[in-house]
Amino acid sequence: MNKTLGWKLGLIVATLVLFLFGIFGIPRDLSGSGLLASIRSRIHLGLDLKGGTHLILQVQVNDAVNGDSDRALERLKEDLRTHKINYTEITKPDPVNRPDQIVLKGVPPEATSDLRSTVSERLPEYDLNSGADNSWTFTMKPQALAELKNRAVTLAIETIRNRIDQLGVSEPVIQEHGLGQYQILVQLPGVDDPARVKEIMQSTAMLEIKQVLGGPYSSEQDALQQHNGVLPPDSVLLRGRSVGSQAGDDSGEQFYLVTRSSAVAGADLRSGGATVGRDTNTNSPDVGFVLTNEGGRKFAAFTGSHVGEKLAVVLDNRVREVATINEQIHDQGRISGGGMSEQAAKDLALVLNSGALPAGIKYLEERTVGPSLGSDSIRAGVRAAIIGMLAVLIFMLVYYRGAGINADLALILNLVILLGFMGYFGATLTLPGIAGVILTVGMGVDSNVLIFERIREELRNGKTPPSAVEQGFAHAWITIVDTHVTTIVSAAILFLFGTGPVKGFAVTLTFGLLANLFTAVFVSRMIFDWILSRKQRGEALSI
Amino acid sequence: MEFFRNPNIDFLGKKWYFLAFSLLFSVAGVFSMLFWHGVPLGVDFRGGTLVYVKFSHPPDDNAIHEALRKVGLTQAKIQRLGAVTNNEVLIDLDVRETSEKALDQGKVQIINALETNAPAGKLDLNNTSSLTLANYLLEKDPLHAGTDAGQRYAAVAKAMVDYRDKTRGGVLSSFDELKTVADPAVVAALQDGFFLSDFGVYQVEIVGPQVGEQLKGQAMRAVAYSLAGMLIYLGFRFEWIYGVAAVITVFHDTLITVGVFSLANKEISLTVIAAILTLIGYSNNDTIVIFDRIRENLKLMRREKLSEIVNRSINQTLSRTILTAGLTFLTVLALYLFGGEVLHGFSFALVIGILIGTYSSIAIAAPILVAYQDWRSNRGKPVAVMAGKGKPTAGKPTTSKGKVATGQ
Numbered sequence A: 001m002n003k004t005l006g007w008k009l010g011l012i013v014a015t016l017v018l019f020l021f022g023i024f025g026i027p028r029d030l031s032g033s034g035l036l037a038s039i040r041s042r043i044h045l046g047l048d049l050k051g052g053t054h055l056i057l058q059v060q061v062n063d064a065v066n067g068d069s070d071r072a073l074e075r076l077k078e079d080l081r082t083h084k085i086n087y088t089e090i091t092k093p094d095p096v097n098r099p100d101q102i103v104l105k106g107v108p109p110e111a112t113s114d115l116r117s118t119v120s121e122r123l124p125e126y127d128l129n130s131g132a133d134n135s136w137t138f139t140m141k142p143q144a145l146a147e148l149k150n151r152a153v154t155l156a157i158e159t160i161r162n163r164i165d166q167l168g169v170s171e172p173v174i175q176e177h178g179l180g181q182y183q184i185l186v187q188l189p190g191v192d193d194p195a196r197v198k199e200i201m202q203s204t205a206m207l208e209i210k211q212v213l214g215g216p217y218s219s220e221q222d223a224l225q226q227h228n229g230v231l232p233p234d235s236v237l238l239r240g241r242s243v244g245s246q247a248g249d250d251s252g253e254q255f256y257l258v259t260r261s262s263a264v265a266g267a268d269l270r271s272g273g274a275t276v277g278r279d280t281n282t283n284s285p286d287v288g289f290v291l292t293n294e295g296g297r298k299f300a301a302f303t304g305s306h307v308g309e310k311l312a313v314v315l316d317n318r319v320r321e322v323a324t325i326n327e328q329i330h331d332q333g334r335i336s337g338g339g340m341s342e343q344a345a346k347d348l349a350l351v352l353n354s355g356a357l358p359a360g361i362k363y364l365e366e367r368t369v370g371p372s373l374g375s376d377s378i379r380a381g382v383r384a385a386i387i388g389m390l391a392v393l394i395f396m397l398v399y400y401r402g403a404g405i406n407a408d409l410a411l412i413l414n415l416v417i418l419l420g421f422m423g424y425f426g427a428t429l430t431l432p433g434i435a436g437v438i439l440t441v442g443m444g445v446d447s448n449v450l451i452f453e454r455i456r457e458e459l460r461n462g463k464t465p466p467s468a469v470e471q472g473f474a475h476a477w478i479t480i481v482d483t484h485v486t487t488i489v490s491a492a493i494l495f496l497f498g499t500g501p502v503k504g505f506a507v508t509l510t511f512g513l514l515a516n517l518f519t520a521v522f523v524s525r526m527i528f529d530w531i532l533s534r535k536q537r538g539e540a541l542s543i
Numbered sequence B: 001m002e003f004f005r006n007p008n009i010d011f012l013g014k015k016w017y018f019l020a021f022s023l024l025f026s027v028a029g030v031f032s033m034l035f036w037h038g039v040p041l042g043v044d045f046r047g048g049t050l051v052y053v054k055f056s057h058p059p060d061d062n063a064i065h066e067a068l069r070k071v072g073l074t075q076a077k078i079q080r081l082g083a084v085t086n087n088e089v090l091i092d093l094d095v096r097e098t099s100e101k102a103l104d105q106g107k108v109q110i111i112n113a114l115e116t117n118a119p120a121g122k123l124d125l126n127n128t129s130s131l132t133l134a135n136y137l138l139e140k141d142p143l144h145a146g147t148d149a150g151q152r153y154a155a156v157a158k159a160m161v162d163y164r165d166k167t168r169g170g171v172l173s174s175f176d177e178l179k180t181v182a183d184p185a186v187v188a189a190l191q192d193g194f195f196l197s198d199f200g201v202y203q204v205e206i207v208g209p210q211v212g213e214q215l216k217g218q219a220m221r222a223v224a225y226s227l228a229g230m231l232i233y234l235g236f237r238f239e240w241i242y243g244v245a246a247v248i249t250v251f252h253d254t255l256i257t258v259g260v261f262s263l264a265n266k267e268i269s270l271t272v273i274a275a276i277l278t279l280i281g282y283s284n285n286d287t288i289v290i291f292d293r294i295r296e297n298l299k300l301m302r303r304e305k306l307s308e309i310v311n312r313s314i315n316q317t318l319s320r321t322i323l324t325a326g327l328t329f330l331t332v333l334a335l336y337l338f339g340g341e342v343l344h345g346f347s348f349a350l351v352i353g354i355l356i357g358t359y360s361s362i363a364i365a366a367p368i369l370v371a372y373q374d375w376r377s378n379r380g381k382p383v384a385v386m387a388g389k390g391k392p393t394a395g396k397p398t399t400s401k402g403k404v405a406t407g408q
Helices: A003-024 A032-042 A061-082 A109-122 A142-167 A194-202 A220-226 A293-305 A342-353 A371-400 A402-425 A431-460 A465-497 A500-534 B012-035 B061-070 B105-114 B130-140 B149-167 B175-180 B184-193 B209-237 B240-263 B270-300 B306-338 B341-378 B401-406
Strands: A052-059 A089-091 A101-105 A126-130 A136-140 A173-176 A183-189 A207-217 A235-241 A253-259 A275-278 A285-290 A310-315 A318-324 A332-335 A361-369 B048-055 B077-081 B088-093 B199-207
Touching: A003 A032, A003 A402, A003 A500, A052 A142, A052 A194, A061 A089, A061 A101, A061 A109, A061 A136, A061 A142, A109 A126, A136 A142, A142 A173, A142 A183, A142 A194, A183 A194, A194 A361, A207 A220, A207 A235, A207 A293, A207 A318, A220 A253, A235 A310, A253 A310, A253 A318, A361 B209, A371 A402, A371 A431, A371 B306, A371 B341, A402 A431, A402 A500, A431 A465, A431 A500, A431 B270, A431 B306, A431 B341, A465 A500, A465 B209, A465 B270, A500 B209, A500 B270, B012 B240, B012 B306, B012 B341, B048 B105, B061 B077, B061 B088, B061 B105, B088 B105, B105 B199, B130 B149, B130 B184, B149 B175, B149 B199, B175 B184, B199 B209, B209 B240, B209 B270, B240 B270, B240 B341, B270 B306, B270 B341, B306 B341
Parallel strands: A235 A318
Antiparallel strands: A052 A183, A052 A361, A089 A101, A101 A136, A126 A136, A173 A183, A207 A253, A207 A310, A235 A253, A275 A285, A285 A332, A310 A318, A361 B199, B048 B088, B048 B199, B077 B088
16 A cells, blocks of 8 residues: 555544544443434434424514613603703603604703703613604614614523523523524423423513502403593503412402503512512412612612502513502512412512513414424434435445445445534434435435446546546546535525524535535545555456 | 446437426426415415324214314314324314414314313323423322422423333323333322323424414525525536526426425425425536536537537436436435335425436426527527536646637
């Protein structure tokens, strides 16, 4: 064996070892099950193959925008008071569709410059436009709005991750979903109970404390009648439950009229401050919470100025508790909300501690694949793939005889490299991913067939074996580059613009084709060169 | 061993037959898409609720329909899956039943409707997750577990659910079966709070209409962009007409494959899209191999007519075309025959795709080149512009490359 062949062989063996490590890592034991276990720990199977729960949800980013503009509105009120700027009304005219707008009415013309300077100083993220009849419209600047929405999504992902982590799921996927705006993908392998997962996530645990303006009313109509058909500005009607009624029992349902803005919101909650305890009167489970310093100050100011009035503890837009403010309260409170079970109290403490979601969420897609179905489909798929591969390998040996060994070795090495790549990159193998593998195998076979057919052609034209091999590779190489680069280009585009399954296909295909460029050309060529180096001049080539 | 030795078939001479064949299938497919079955979209794209149910006994379709009708699910379609002995049924709720407000409402309704023998206040053990089971056991505490009760009951619950799903195929028919994996005290405790229905839900797919729409748009965009990428690369490596011919060819393949799905009224799911992407890649590979040979021959045989050269190129690569197609077809056929229920739509698309993809490279892509050339020469334009920009083939003399390229 000459020197060039030596380093080529070295390179191939090194590649083989490198990618075998990618597949297996360092296995604990060399038995079949031990090897299988180490493959499983490195190459992850997608939910379609393994079973589990798959959810796509959308963050209702307008909630976060409303929260921000509510705070801005409160700040504005205070500033207008301190700067002695008069106005008749300040409202959010359309909180559902335009949560980023505040309208201020009846500002005297002589206060215009005061207003402008106050706004530019205190509310820099808002644009100020004048309208008819001394009214002013505050609109959040587009950039600030976009940032706020994106932050809501990022925060929601973090919060959901915290909560899922406490459920003890291994290898969860929680990430932004590229398909639509503000969507999050949640994949939980091995979890077969989406209802409970959603319970944990869905209780957005948006904790707020609001001032009670009226109620309880027995129904929405009742509440409207009491106010002559129109609710007071900046108030909302929320559902609540009379004390003692069971969860799921709607008979004890009541309505309360509360302020739209909250005295204290989820962000004011001290993280880790929620604890499960027991109600001192009824001995049923309840949850205590502690506020941050800032939240505590706000809460103290609020309770101090509203002694004798009522406050509502609102969780996820439901009134959980109504209490009369007897004295100024600083930074602690409790949520009992009659008839909460131990489990419900624990879940509530869990979601409160994992941080409040900045906005509500809506579910767009839900899939569960049972573990038995998953393993069935793997078994069938793997068996089919092995049968197909064997048929191809045997055919190549029969059709090309000696050269068939080259092709078979190259194909096997191709698969090793492909799987090794996936192991290194932590890529996930899905059903569409298997499609990518099939196309890779197809193109791998094709490269070999192209080369061998060309070599045969050159031999027929009377070339000597070394020269035929040389020419065959040289000609086929150009074709192989063209086919591979075109396919890799389209796979890369699919990877960039696709999500989920389409992406899984693109990943295996790209890795597989890169590997194939190496195996079909370099490895196969090296084997030919080695065979030729051992042959006598003029001896025929087995192809 | 060798199948083909110097074949010499006049492929271009048969272009009218090819055209007729392609037109027949395309038109039939398009006709079916427009007037007959439409494009049958899977739940991924149209939205809706699919619930896969396994029964412990052969299910009675009429009884299922009746039970579903009682809860108002009159539109539900029921379909048997796999072998009859599997007792597996797919219940398909129409898209109108699915709104994003209560995404899993349809699933809950189906389970409630089928639980005909439910005793009040008890849960169905065949449709209970290990999480719920663990919570229940934790509250009952039949083993009087100490500090690690949470972990112990979680493990017991998981063992029982695994036994139900993996060993018993998803449905238990008696509590006693559980005694093989759990303590009798645990099983006894379960009987207080659970009953056994005669079915288990093993897979659920719920897709809201919004996601379906977005997914459809995105799949189409991704395919369009990747075709554009292909076009640009081929235009850069060969001549733009090669790119155009390749793209028309894969469009032809996709059209016919989707057409066959429409004719057979088979649903196009996301995995079928992956299969169509595979077929695009495969067909394109096949086309480029022939193009490459044409480009090479254009430089060697400058006096021949283009149709001669194209014919020669197809014949020279024919052996390779048939071999590759045959071998890939073998793999895909194995997948279709042995790959199981889940892979069926997927491998069906590939089986058709490989056949069409191979055919189209010879019957569509190559004739387009010739047709374009004829059209140009009829208008008095220079003829030999087809050699392209590719590197001269290695090992051959590279003289007068410029002349070939411009031909003026």
